[in-house]
Structure formats: C-alpha cells, structure tokens
Amino acid sequence: METGKPARSRDTLDRRHEGIESKVEGFNDRARRALEDEFLHESVARFTKKSVASRQAALERLPEAPELRETAYRIKQETMANLDRYLEQLAGAVEERGGKVFFASDGEEVVNYVGELARRRGSKVVTKSKSMATEEIELNRRLEESYGELGLEIIETDLGEWIAQLAGDHPSHIVAPIVHMNRHQIADVLSGVAGEALPPNVEDLLQFARKRLREKFLAADIGITGVNFGVAETGTICTVTNEGNGRLVSSVPPVHVAVMGIEKVIPKLEDLSVFTRILGRSSTGQDLSVYTNLVTGPRQEGELDGPEEFHLILMDNGRSDLLGTEFEEALYCIRCGACLNVCPVYRQTGGHAYGSTYSGPIGAVITPLLKGNEEAKDLPHASSLCGACTEACPVGIPLHELLLKLRNRQVDEGLAGKGQSVAFKGFENTMKSPALYKISGKVGRMAQKPLVKDGKIGRKLPGPLAGWTGTRDLPALAKKPFRELWREGI
Amino acid sequence: MADRAEFIKDIRSRLQNHRSRGEYRPTHAPDVPWTPSAERRRESPVSGDLPARFLGELEALGGHGRRVASIEEARDYVLSLARERGAELLVRWDEEELEELGVDAPVREAGTEVSVWRDLPDFREVAGSAEIGLTTADWAVAETGSLVVTSGPGHGRSVTLLPPTHVAVVRVEKMLPTVAEAIALYAKNGGLPANVCFHTGPSRSGDIEQALAIGVHGPGDVHVVLVG
Amino acid sequence: MFIPCYVDLVYPEVGVSVVRVLRRLGVEVTYPEGQTCCGQPAFNSGFFEEARTVARHFLDVFESEECDYVVCPSGSCATMASHYYPLVFEGLAGERARSEALGARVREFSDFLVNVLGVRELGARHAGKAVFHCGCHQRRELGVLEEPRELLRDVEGLDLLEWRNEELCCGFGGTFSVKMPDVSTAMADEKIRALEESGADTLISGDSSCLMHLEGRLQRTGPATRVYHLAQILDTEDGEVV
Numbered sequence: 001m002e003t004g005k006p007a008r009s010r011d012t013l014d015r016r017h018e019g020i021e022s023k024v025e026g027f028n029d030r031a032r033r034a035l036e037d038e039f040l041h042e043s044v045a046r047f048t049k050k051s052v053a054s055r056q057a058a059l060e061r062l063p064e065a066p067e068l069r070e071t072a073y074r075i076k077q078e079t080m081a082n083l084d085r086y087l088e089q090l091a092g093a094v095e096e097r098g099g100k101v102f103f104a105s106d107g108e109e110v111v112n113y114v115g116e117l118a119r120r121r122g123s124k125v126v127t128k129s130k131s132m133a134t135e136e137i138e139l140n141r142r143l144e145e146s147y148g149e150l151g152l153e154i155i156e157t158d159l160g161e162w163i164a165q166l167a168g169d170h171p172s173h174i175v176a177p178i179v180h181m182n183r184h185q186i187a188d189v190l191s192g193v194a195g196e197a198l199p200p201n202v203e204d205l206l207q208f209a210r211k212r213l214r215e216k217f218l219a220a221d222i223g224i225t226g227v228n229f230g231v232a233e234t235g236t237i238c239t240v241t242n243e244g245n246g247r248l249v250s251s252v253p254p255v256h257v258a259v260m261g262i263e264k265v266i267p268k269l270e271d272l273s274v275f276t277r278i279l280g281r282s283s284t285g286q287d288l289s290v291y292t293n294l295v296t297g298p299r300q301e302g303e304l305d306g307p308e309e310f311h312l313i314l315m316d317n318g319r320s321d322l323l324g325t326e327f328e329e330a331l332y333c334i335r336c337g338a339c340l341n342v343c344p345v346y347r348q349t350g351g352h353a354y355g356s357t358y359s360g361p362i363g364a365v366i367t368p369l370l371k372g373n374e375e376a377k378d379l380p381h382a383s384s385l386c387g388a389c390t391e392a393c394p395v396g397i398p399l400h401e402l403l404l405k406l407r408n409r410q411v412d413e414g415l416a417g418k419g420q421s422v423a424f425k426g427f428e429n430t431m432k433s434p435a436l437y438k439i440s441g442k443v444g445r446m447a448q449k450p451l452v453k454d455g456k457i458g459r460k461l462p463g464p465l466a467g468w469t470g471t472r473d474l475p476a477l478a479k480k481p482f483r484e485l486w487r488e489g490i
Numbered sequence: 491m492a493d494r495a496e497f498i499k500d501i502r503s504r505l506q507n508h509r510s511r512g513e514y515r516p517t518h519a520p521d522v523p524w525t526p527s528a529e530r531r532r533e534s535p536v537s538g539d540l541p542a543r544f545l546g547e548l549e550a551l552g553g554h555g556r557r558v559a560s561i562e563e564a565r566d567y568v569l570s571l572a573r574e575r576g577a578e579l580l581v582r583w584d585e586e587e588l589e590e591l592g593v594d595a596p597v598r599e600a601g602t603e604v605s606v607w608r609d610l611p612d613f614r615e616v617a618g619s620a621e622i623g624l625t626t627a628d629w630a631v632a633e634t635g636s637l638v639v640t641s642g643p644g645h646g647r648s649v650t651l652l653p654p655t656h657v658a659v660v661r662v663e664k665m666l667p668t669v670a671e672a673i674a675l676y677a678k679n680g681g682l683p684a685n686v687c688f689h690t691g692p693s694r695s696g697d698i699e700q701a702l703a704i705g706v707h708g709p710g711d712v713h714v715v716l717v718g
Numbered sequence: 719m720f721i722p723c724y725v726d727l728v729y730p731e732v733g734v735s736v737v738r739v740l741r742r743l744g745v746e747v748t749y750p751e752g753q754t755c756c757g758q759p760a761f762n763s764g765f766f767e768e769a770r771t772v773a774r775h776f777l778d779v780f781e782s783e784e785c786d787y788v789v790c791p792s793g794s795c796a797t798m799a800s801h802y803y804p805l806v807f808e809g810l811a812g813e814r815a816r817s818e819a820l821g822a823r824v825r826e827f828s829d830f831l832v833n834v835l836g837v838r839e840l841g842a843r844h845a846g847k848a849v850f851h852c853g854c855h856q857r858r859e860l861g862v863l864e865e866p867r868e869l870l871r872d873v874e875g876l877d878l879l880e881w882r883n884e885e886l887c888c889g890f891g892g893t894f895s896v897k898m899p900d901v902s903t904a905m906a907d908e909k910i911r912a913l914e915e916s917g918a919d920t921l922i923s924g925d926s927s928c929l930m931h932l933e934g935r936l937q938r939t940g941p942a943t944r945v946y947h948l949a950q951i952l953d954t955e956d957g958e959v960v
C-alpha cells in the first residue's frame with residue numbers, strides 16, 4: 001500500500017510489479033499487439049462465433065453425442081495405457097501392407113529421414129498437406145536448412161497454410177490457419193508470387209491459388225501429410241481435409257510420407273467411426289469433413305495411381321513423457337479446434353499471442369508439456385479458467401484442470417516467482433487463523449483510507465494491483481465486515 | 491536413427507513405472523454434459539427413405555443428386571452433363587458397371603473424348619486435363635451424403651479428384667444408413683483396399699476471410715446418380 | 719452459511735441479504751465465526767499446498783458446525799468447496815473423503831433456494847431492465863444456470879433481458895485479471911458492449927467477484943449501470959435494495 005513515503009515505496013513496489021509481470025510478459029505483449037489489431041479481433045470473433053454455432057447445431061443433430069464423447073475418452077485411455085503394444089501392432093500392419101515405418105524420437109530424426117529419402121529419390125518438389133506435427137518440428141525450415149544442397153521446393157497445399165508459408169507467417173488457428181489475415185494482405189502476398197498485381201477479391205485469389213497449386217500437385221515427387229488417426233489393427237492412416245489437398249498429396253506423387261504423433265494411434269478400425277463422427281462436428285460443424293481419406297500401404301498390384309512408396313513416421317518428440325502422468329489426457333487431443341473457438345481469451349487475442357504452434361487452451365496445455373515449463377511459463381496463466389474449453393472438448397480432456405495442475409507444477413519447480421510465493425504464504429497464514437484474518441481486515445481498512453474516494457479506488461495504483469487498477473476501479477473494503485454486522489444482529 | 495526396439499521399450503517402461511508405483515492416472519472420464527440440449531433422442535437418427543435422405547444431404551452440401559429408374563436415364567444424365575460442361579475429355583473408371591452404362595459412344599458422338607483408366611502412359615496427364623471424372627462408388631451414405639470410393643485396378647484415385655466435375659453412378663442397393671455402418675463393413679471384411687475415401691460434397695475452403703470457396707483442390711462440381 | 723472472504727470484507731450487504739432471505743423462508747441460519755476463505759485464490763494460482771491449509775481450516779470449521787447444508791452466495795466458492803477440494807486433497811485419502819462428504823452439503827445460494835427449499839416466488843419487487851451474468855463455475859461445474867433466472871423471473875417489475883454471448887466469461891478469473899490485465903479488460907469490455915446492446919440498466923449475478931470486475935470496468939468506461947448480487951434483489955423491500 002502507498003503510505004506517507006511515496007518516493008521509496010513506489011520505487012520498490014514498481015520493481016516488484018515488473019517482477020511479477022515478467023513471468024507473463026511474452027503472452028501479454030503479444031496479446032496487447034493483437035488487441036490493437038482491429039481486423040484480427042473482428043475476424044477471430046466472427047470465425048469463432050460461426051464455428052461455435054455450427055458446432056452446437058451439429059451436436060444437436062447427434063443424439064448420441066454424450067455417449068460418443070465418453071467412448072472417445074475411453075478409447076484414448078485404453079490406447080495410452082497400452083501404447084507400446086498398439087504402436088508395434090500399427091507398425092507391423094503397415095509393413096505387412098508393404099509400407100515402411102520409422103520411429104522418430106524427435107524432430108531432428110524426422111527431418112533427417114525425410115531429407116535422406118528425398119536424396120535417395122532425387123526429389124525436387126515436395127507437396128505437403130496441413131499437419132500440426134510437422135509444424136511443431138518446423139519441418140519445412142529445417143529441411144531447407146539441413147538439406148539445402150538438394151534444392152528442395154517444399155509447398156504447403158492447404159490454401160491457408162500456403163498463404164501463411166508465402167507470407168513467412170505462422171498459422172494462428174489449428175483449423176483456420178490465416179484467420180488473422182485479410183484479403184488485402186493475402187492479395188499482396190499472392191501478387192508477389194504471381195509477379196503481377198492481383199485484385200483483392202476472394203474469387204480471383206482462389207483461382208490463382210488453385211491453378212498454381214495444381215501445377216505443384218502434379219509435379220510433386222514426394223507428398224507429406226499429417227495423420228488424424230492411425231489404426232493399429234489394419235495399419236490404416238486416416239487423414240481428414242476439406243479442400244482435398246490431403247487426398248491429392250497422398251494419391252498423386254510417387255512417394256507418400258505420413259508424419260504422425262505417436263498419440264494418434266487408435267486400436268481398431270471401428271474406433272474410427274467414433275472419432276470421425278465427432279471430429280468434423282466439433283471442428284466446423286460438418287457431419288463429416290469433405291475428404292475422410294483412409295490409406296493402407298502403397299498402391300497395390302494393377303493400380304495406376306497412388307504412391308509407389310508409403311512411409312509412416314511415428315514421432316515422439318516429448319509425448320511419451322506424459323504417459324501415465326496426470327497430464328496424459330493432453331495426449332487425447334484430436335486437434336478439432338473446438339476449445340479455441342469457445343475460449344474467451346483466444347477470442348480476444350487470436351493464436352499468435354500464444355507464441356506456439358498450438359494455440360488456445362490446448363496450446364496453453366501442450367506447449368509447456370512438450371517444450372518444458374521454462375519455455376512457456378506464461379501460457380498456463382493465459383486463461384480465466386472459465387472451463388468453456390473443457391465443456392467443448394469432444395474427447396473430454398479436462399483442459400482447465402490441466403492448466404491448474406501446470407500452474408501447480410510451476411510452483412513446485414520454483415518458477416512462480418518470489419513475490420507470489422511470499423504473497424501466498426501470507427495468504428495461507430492469514431486464512432488459517434480467524435484472528436489474523438480479522439486483524440488483516442482491520443489493517444486493510446486503515447491502509448486504504450488515503451486511496452478511497454466514493455467507496456472505491458478509482459486510479460492506477462503501483463505495486464501488485466497495478467494490473468487491476470490500470471483499467472478498472474477497485475471497490476474499497478466495507479466499513480464493517482459482515483462478521484461484525486452478524487455480531488451486532490441482523 | 492531411433493532404434494525401434496529401444497523406442498518401444500522406453501514407452502513400455504514409462505507405462506510400467508507409473509503402474510507399478512500405483513500412480514497411474516488420469517483420474518476421471520468427462521463429467522460435463524457435452525451437448526446443450528436437455529432432451530436427447532435415443533434412436534438412430536437415420537431410418538426411412540435412405541435415398542431421399544442422401545440426396546437431401548448432398549444437395550445441402552452443394553452437390554447435385556438425382557434418383558433415376560433406369561440405366562438409360564443415368565446415361566442421359568451423364569451425356570447432358572458432358573454437353574453442358576462443354577467437356578473435351580471425360581475420364582472414367584475401368585469398371586463393369588460403367589461398361590453397362592454405355593456412355594462412351596454417345597459421349598464421344600457429342601464431341602467429348604473418353605479415356606478409360608487402363609494402360610495409361612501417364613495418368614497425371616489424362617486425369618489432370620479431363621473436365622469430368624466418371625466413377626461408381628462402393629457405398630453411398632445417407633446420414634452424411636457421402637460417397638465411399640475405393641482404389642483398385644481400374645479405380646484411379648485421381649479420377650475422383652483431379653477433374654473439376656465428378657459424377658458417380660451408384661446403384662440404389664449401395665445405400666447405407668451411416669458412416670459407422672460403412673466402416674463396420676470394411677472392418678468385418680478385413681483387408682482394406684490401399685485407399686478408401688469418404689467424399690462428402692464438393693471440395694471447400696473457408697480460408698480467405700471465411701468466404702465459402704467451392705472446388706479449391708478437389709472437384710467443386712459433384713453429381714451422384716442413384717439408379718433403381 | 720459460508721460468507722466468502724471478499725463478501726465479508728467488501729460486500730457485507732450481500733451476506734446480510736442472504737441471511738434475511740433465508741430467515742424469511744424459515745431457515746435457521748448459523749454463521750460459524752471461525753470461517754475465513756475457501757482457499758481458491760491460492761489454488762487457482764497453483765499454490766496447492768497453501769490452498770490445502772486453508773481448505774483444511776474450512777473443513778474443520780464447517781464439520782464442527784451442526785448444520786444440514788453449507789449455503790454460500792458465490793457459485794465460484796461453492797464450486798471450490800464442492801468440486802475442487804477433492805483435487806486439493808489428491809493423494810490424501812482421509813481428507814479427500816472428508817471433503818467429499820462436506821462438499822455434498824455445500825450449496826450455492828440459488829441452488830439451495832430452488833432445489834433444496836423448492837422456492838420460486840419470494841415476493842420481491844424491483845423495477846428495472848436487468849441482465850443476469852452466470853459465473854463460469856456456477857454454469858459449468860455446478861450446472862446451476864436456470865435457477866437464478868427462475869427466481870428473477872418472478873421478481874415483480876423486473877424485466878429480465880437476454881444478452882448476446884451471455885455464456886462468455888467476464889474475464890475476472892482471479893489472479894488472471896492482474897496477470898493478464900489487457901486480455902481480462904478486453905473480455906470485460908465485450909460483456910459491457912453486450913450489456914449496452916441489450917438496453918439493460920441493471921446487472922445481476924450470483925458471484926460478487928464477477929460483479930466486482932465488471933463494475934470496476936463499468937465505473938471507468940461503461941454506461942451507468944446498477945450492479946447487484948442476486949440475494950440483494952430477492953431481499954428488496956418496497957422495491958428498493960436495502
């Protein structure tokens with residue numbers, strides 16, 4: 001509290017305040033920038049609103065939705081508990097169908113595998129369909145860096161991803177990668193590729209993109225896709241897209257490489273019908289995404305198209321650390337994006353504020369888990385814990401509880417900062433003792449006197465309350481607390 | 491290169507460590523109701539007139555569907571489609587049923603070249619330049635308006651994918667109520683084709699300012715003729 | 719009765735209204751004076767150990783009181799005691815069981831009125847056009863969404879309006895409001911825009927913490943709006959909040 005000696009106390013308090021905020025600086029700074037971007041704000045709000053409404057409508061049409069959710073959770077639980085077995089089964093089934101399987105511990109190994117494959121095949125053009133796993137390990141950039149001598153041209157083929165790639169930007173939503181860009185920005189980016197000025201209207205931009213990408217699809221030597229589900233029983237990988245790029249990338253080039261996080265395995269083919277029924281509905285409100293593509297090994301005898309070689313890369317990259325821990329449920333995610341769409345924080349900031357491949361609630365959970373708490377210290381705090389994410393998640397991941405547990409882990413690891421630790425020790429001591437609690441109330445009432453006007457504190461305070469009082473009034477403590485009124489008789 | 495045995499062993503030991511220490515968690519299944527509607531119907535939502543449901547769903551997705559009584563009518567549908575699109579090349583699957591349909595000659599007569607998916611020197615060139623791809627389908631799913639197309643000799647994946655117009659001629663016996671039932675059939679029979687794809691309406695994207703764009707990569711013009 | 723610490727210290731009038739409403743309905747109200755806080759601030763910030771001490775104190779105080787229910791005029795604090803204590807005491811079987819037993823008796827104020835007492839009509843009167851903000855814990859963890867509305871619908875003279883995106887969080891979130899002030903404020907602003915659009919002149923909630931946040935922002939920027947806890951509206955005398 002500010003008292004009679006402002007100079008000194010303000011000085012110390014201000015510094016302490018910075019100390020607290022620096023824990024969350026990355027997110028706050030990026031969020032502040034996002035909040036100033038009017039288009040982004042409006043576009044994200046529009047997109048999420050539409051997605052939430054379509055999702056709800058789609059679920060209303062699905063009477064068995066709650067049972068499906070429960071089943072999905074159980075399937076994932078069963079899978080993780082026996083992940084070793086299911087991964088072996090999946091690998092065996094793929095190989096039986098003539099596919100190749102590679103287990104990669106981290107991104108580096110994925111990069112090298114793909115790089116060496118490209119070298120062996122003498123490949124030049126690589127097309128990719130949207131894959132969060134390869135985004136996560138920055139496959140494109142690292143391939144270009146480590147295998148520069150091959151002169152690979154790597155092209156994202158999801159419309160949004162492609163534009164993001166051309167703009168040197170990152171996707172800001174799992175499902176809608178360039179929800180943050182407007183048509184003028186997009187026209188600028190595409191004009192650069194076209195070598196002429198394209199008008200900023202959607203139809204022209206689309207026509208250009210379609211034509212340009214079509215050439216790439218046909219010219220590609222290798223197609224890389226992500227995997228939504230990998231079926232252990234049959235060795236089938238399922239990739240879901242709306243544009244059809246996933247299906248093209250896995251059908252036209254002579255080599256198909258599927259990069260899959262190890263948590264994406266499911267035991268049986270029939271389990272797929274559980275997940276396909278919830279994925280499209282949760283994601284965009286579609287009963288089924290346009291192309292739900294099941295690939296089982298390379299092309300077979302007598303087929304003219306489809307890949308001659310099929311490679312499945314099973315990537316760990318930190319995932320196995322979560323197995324069997326209280327954070328395991330984070331691995332159940334099917335990347336539908338529903339938690340982003342309902343999140344009131346995401347809604348204000350968009351995805352880039354999270355500074356991670358994965359944004360929104362699942363991003364706030366998975367990023368510190370995969371990258372380490374140090375790296376993403378602020379993300380578990382980028383939530384009001386309102387629980388909308390947990391409510392929306394089609395596989396029942398208790399996202400906001402995981403955020404709480406992550407905050408707890410920061411405290412245990414001593415990452416919470418001195419100021420906070422002292423404050424909550426004080427809180428603990430006060431609240432366990434009714435006498436001390438009473439006295440603190442009294443002290444507070446006395447100390448606030450110089451600050452209070454009309455029953456409230458109406459200006460920015462220094463110190464830990466600066467965050468609040470910068471933008472909001474703070475009510476004063478009442479003259480008499482309830483307990484006194486109770487004593488006096490109500 | 492990660493060694494597979496090591497990789498699997500590592501995962502196994504993590505699981506076992508937690509289990510043996512009795513701390514294997516996650517703790518609970520979801521307890522928050524998922525759908526806002528209080529009264530939920532329990533029966534399967536798909537029953538009754540399956541072809542009608544299918545055509546309705548497909549229409550709603552921006553596709554075109556028609557139920558015809560005879561193979562002749564189906565042929566006429568394809569013929570007039572080729573005319574309307576002013577197509578120079580139609581590519582079709584090499585498939586018994588499509589032979590019976592007998593569209594090749596009349597379509598050629600109408601000025602559209604026909605390629606059949608067999609012995610092609612470069613499939614990309616053919617499928618990439620055709621305006622229309624003609625196929626059958628394994629199944630048509632009423633619930634979602636989906637076609638299930640599979641790969642195999644004569645069944646080019648590209649035929650359903652590269653031409654801007656895709657038309658499928660499907661016998662009405664191939665209707666299934668739900669996606670789950672289609673998947674269950676493949677699961678029961680075992681031995682999946684190298685590729686099975688559920689096509690649910692025309693290709694679409696909302697990536698540019700959320701404007702609905704049809705036919706970005708896959709066909710934007712999708713027709714299903716249900717015969718019988 | 720559990721009066722959360724900030725209600726005790728900042729909004730004692732809410733506690734008074736709760737007592738008066740309950741007594742009017744013939745409920746025998748006791749107020750264990752040893753009570754302090756449910757421990758949520760520490761818990762939400764990840765200080766589980768500190769929260770545990772406070773939760774333990776809560777258990778001690780309320781277990782030793784002879785009562786059928788612990789009624790609390792805050793959906794959030796009621797959730798803490800009824801839903802999150804088991805998590806706080808994870809791995810401590812004895813205390814976990816104690817917290818589960820006590821938690822089953824903890825009821826949010828409107829939940830208690832409607833679902834335990836079976837009350838709807840309280841004979842309250844208050845003129846105004848109001849929107850109701852349901853705190854997130856109350857909405858999602860407790861599922862007590864309709865009860866306060868039912869009670870408010872029967873308040874004479876009160877026009878209960880719908881407002882846009884009413885399910886969105888107000889942006890308070892405890893320490894979130896201090897750690898992420900910009901986003902938190904933007905969230906409040908969105909609520910306030912919706913409030914303005916609805917044409918309401920009164921904002922009501924079952925959680926004084928959400929109200930503290932929204933009112934704090936309203937006082938800086940928003941339109942003149944009267945802000946009340948549900949209990950205050952139900953306790954009106956001659957149409958006036960006491």
Ligand code: SF4
Nearest residue numbers: 333334336337339393
């Ligand atoms: S956490 Fe749940 S809601 Fe969020 S993307 Fe993953 S599956 Fe969807």
